[in-house]
Amino acid sequence: MLQATTFLNRKALYLRPDPARVIVRPFKPATEPRDLNPTDKTRANHIVDRVLALDSEAVTGQLADVLENFQGRHRNLLATFEARADVMEQALSAHGTFSTVQRQLIGAYFLHEYSFEASALFNPSIVPHPDQSDAPKGGLRFILSLRATGEGHVSSLTFRVGAIAADGSLTVDPTARLASSPRISRRVTGPEGDCIELTFNSDEELSERVIFPVTESQSNGIEDARFVEFRDGDRKTYYATYTAYSGRAIRSELIETSDFTSFRMTPLKGAAAGNKGMALFPRKIGGKYAMIARQDNENLYLIYSDDLYTWDGGEAILKPEFPWEFVQIGNCGSPIELDEGWLLLTHGVGPVRKYSIGAALLDKSDPSKVLARSREPLLRPEPSEREGYVPNVVYTCGAMRHNDQIILPYAVSDTFSNFATIKISALMQAMKN
Known part of the structure; x- marks a missing residue:
């Protein structure tokens, strides 16, 4: 059995919804x-x-x-x-x-x-901050994206800024007192829907910025953004796939930014975009963009594309295998590149619809090859984490590597968020065993 306690350390850095945070x-x-x-x-x-x-x-x-x-x-x-x-x-x-x-x-x-986060603040993802000028020595500044849910179960996208110290300790900056929506600087209507460009004032703190639904396809929620720092040569862009929910239908869309001040939101095309839970690899593989996605509500697929905005086909590479994931599996954010291969965090749904987080190791040059897989969850709901809007759920939309650790923000019962750290070397050894 995988002994998560040997390599995973839960923090007590709770991010809870605050009904006092409002926008007009x-x-x-x-x-x-x-x-x-x-x-x-x-x-x-x-x-x-x-x-x-x-x-x-x-x-x-x-x-x-x-x-x-x-x-x-x-x-x-x-x-x-x-x-x-x-x-x-x-x-x-x-x-x-x-x-x-x-x-x-x-x-x-x-x-x-x-009150955009009156009900929940959950399903986080994490990326390095584009501005590291104030980073602690030997540490790193990061940006955390979170799904905020308010009245009517409408979800929006909000942010926090934090830091990892040289010793691996984590802090999150205080939240801005006010909250602001962006202005729509450009709207282009296409056959797949509207492409929107949004701009915040640069003098607003990042935690003040809230991206609320602005198109018909998003009208009931922008859900579960999976941010990744994508590198193409010397160019660095932050992308996130998210689920746009109209109240009747879902589809995957893409948000992109270089500075977290201006954002572009674009509908994705192709058969794979009709489902949720797509996650982009942080770089091209073999000259192509690559995604992990769930096309059949049960298995995980690897998809390649020459076009960042069009996704079809795919090959099933991970299927439910262990009891804690018999109902379905999905990705928990973009794969993380390690020396040993691509670390893919997964979620599994087991008896009584209990959600846990596991992992798989994919070959670096051919991610369709699964090198190792966790037989038991890395993270499962503890007794103190079982109660909330949706009980018995731990979930993340993306982790990040820093030195010899994985920094894992995760949501608790679709209500609030916390952090854990994972020792990479110990995780690799446990997965091999």
Whole structure:
């Protein structure tokens, strides 16, 4: 039996959801339950008419009251109110002209606060920070991505920054008090859906930045981003596959960035993109991009492609073999390159839908060859980790190597996150045995 206690060390660095972290989102009043006569006005028009009926003193007073209540909770509220009014320009044009204060107040009526991590903060992945200027001596700065879930089980993408010290100890920076959404700097509509470019203000802390669903395919969630630092020659790009959920259908999409300030989100094409859980290798293999994916809800496949955005075919390389994974297996993030081969962390689902984390070692030049595999989980829910939104689950969307250790952030019962470290040499020996 694989004795995880000999090489795996759980930390007590808990990242828990904080309902006080809020962003403002568009608010759309529900329509009347009965069909309205084409000449009738919608509820939105009724709200606008009521604002216009206020005298200038009342409008100014109402706006001041809104600012007093919400100014300390968000950045640039007046600009946000105006931007919301701009989006509604076509609907507002029927009402004639507005003063600036009226537009700002109307914008406020069509926004609402959303506590984006009120329910859960889970399924993390980890990559080196692109800026290592403040890294501890002999250590490393890292960026952690997390899936945040709020009201209505809508998931978004949020971040934390932390550091690994020379002795392997971990710290995570305090979270920014505010949270901000990016602006859409470009939108291109294609046959597979919208390609979106998002930009945050560079003066916002990374933990302040929240990527909320912005397309129809993502409308019910951006789920389980698997970030990886991808190298192509001297060029370094951070990619992440994630699951876009519309409320009716899922598909895999790709997010890419070089600085975690500007992001591009692109739908993936091909038969393999219709499923979740795709993970990109950190470099090309044999001149091709490579992915680990689960195409049949049960087994893990290796897929190659000349095109980063199109994924078809594939070869099944790992199938459920041991009792802790008899229901299904999947990847737990991008493969990690070691001297011995590609370390692929996996998740397995066993009796009573219990999720555990295991590992496989793939050949470095031909990852379809499985060199070793953990017969028992590396990480399984401890008694203190069994309770939560989805009980009996430990899960990760990506780990990272630093010196002789694997840094493994992992989620607990789809509720909060923690860290573990793994000694590489001991893991390799245990897997061979």
